[in-house]
Amino acid sequence: MLRKQYLMIPGPTMVPERILRAMVREMLNHRGPEFAKILTSVTEGVKKCFKTKNDLFIIPSSGTGGMEAAAVNVLSEGDDVLVLNIGAFGSRWTKILKAFHANVDEIKFERGKSADVETVEKKLKSKKYSVVFFQQNETSTGVLNDVKSLAEVIKKYDALVVVDAVSGLLTADLRTDEWGIDVVVAASQKAFMLPPGLSFVSFSKKAWDYYANSKMPKFYWDFKSMKDWADKGQNPFTPPVSLYYGLEESIKMLEEEGMENVFERHKKLRDITRTGLKKLGLKLLSSDAAASCAVTAVFPPENINADDLRKKIKEKYGVVSAGGQEDLKGKIFRIGHLGYCSETDIMVSLDAISKCL
Structure with missing residues (x-):
């Protein structure tokens, strides 16, 4: 047996049967009006989960793809950035940023501990940083950061606030607009109860100002291209349509609860x-x-x-x-x-x- x-x-x-059943539907034209209706609907639904009115992109990728997309759309080579590292996924921010030749400083906190706000402020006082990257929830250690307090102190020093909320979103409150978080990254395979394959990235007006000066190479991850296509109800490239069916059902379940x-x-x-x-x-x-x-x-x-x-x-x-x-x-x-x-x-x-x- x-x-x-x-x-x-x-x-x-684990994926609920409701979502699995929703995904088992025939394909449709991803350039047609039916898909445009779904894309518009789920984008608004995910925005509610992020508690944001900022632009939000649904990207066919892993959560790490969303992290890389967040980085390349706001930075240029040689920019001074700070990573608050409380575990393996803090290290992932560092690896991504170094791969694109940003000038990365890192505060490594003891494993099992959250990022200490006073330590962060001391570092911010010592040097001007363009962007600060950190996790809402560090999956490798089971630690939740105080995102509100961290965002508050980072904003005092006029740095862009970028948060990886891949495993944390929907498990703990995250108020993107109220707390002034410029970029938030999440993904489908965590509390959204979906299979892997979609990342979600919210992007503030301040982040768009950074985009205007960003010189990092980007093609697949280009948010301007994504926005132009999204305004037409489409993705730049062929999306995993079945996952959008599932996301539609996931949002219904979350709203019902x-x-x-x-x-x-x-x-x-x-x-x-x-x-x-x-x-x-x-x-x-x-x-x-x-x-x-x-x-x-x-x-x-x-x-x-x-x-x-x-x-x-x-x-x-x-x-x-x-x-x-x-x-x-x-x-x-x-x-x-x-x-x-x-x-x-x-x-x-x-x-x-x-x-x-």
Whole structure:
């Protein structure tokens, strides 16, 4: 008998049957009026999730593609930029920016800790930066940044604020316009409950001013081209039409639940997960104050390799967890609790872990 799989990683997440069914429809002309109606509708729906009235682009790509698009549309070679690195995806910002020859400074915070506002302000006082890049939620460590406070201090020094919210959006409140965030990146395979394949990027008026002076090479990622095509209800290039069907259904489900209820659901799942793991005597990487609502990083018992434990949990009980990244590889494992995830999924996972310790 085939064992049910519990996909408890922080993305791709499980996809509801409603969305799967919505995606199984015949293709249509991506240059026709039917697709234009869908594109316009889902763009407005995603804007509500971002809490923004800024321009927003739906791009056929991974979340990392959205990150690269955000970078190349606001920078020129040699620009001074700052990365607030609290984990592997902070490191990804640095790698992207260095690949395009930006002048990158980085503040590396202790793994399991959020970015400290006072430390950031001290760095901003020491040098003029064009753009500051950071994560809302660091997937590799299960840490949630205080985006509002960070954006507030960055704006004091007139730098552009760029936030990777790929795993954080919809799991915790993010008020793009109210908090003055210039560029926000998200993706389909997290709390939007979709398969991978779409990234979402919001772009402020100030970001457009940066675009006007940007000299980084761009073709596929060019936001001016995307905007010109979007005004006609089209993508510049052939889109994955089925994912747009799914996104349409995802937005309906989120609206039916209500945004505040979505946040509360994620907080509840986080708290159940953390409480359960602590009761098993396991140490968590992040503090309660900085705990992610999307994923929890946990240390295995002493003398047990985290990846060996993950393998055992999967083989015996069908629970799929994520491993550690960078210097945490083999030292932690991660339980995702975002998107289409229920209390039952969490309880099954905790029970499986307890039986494999």
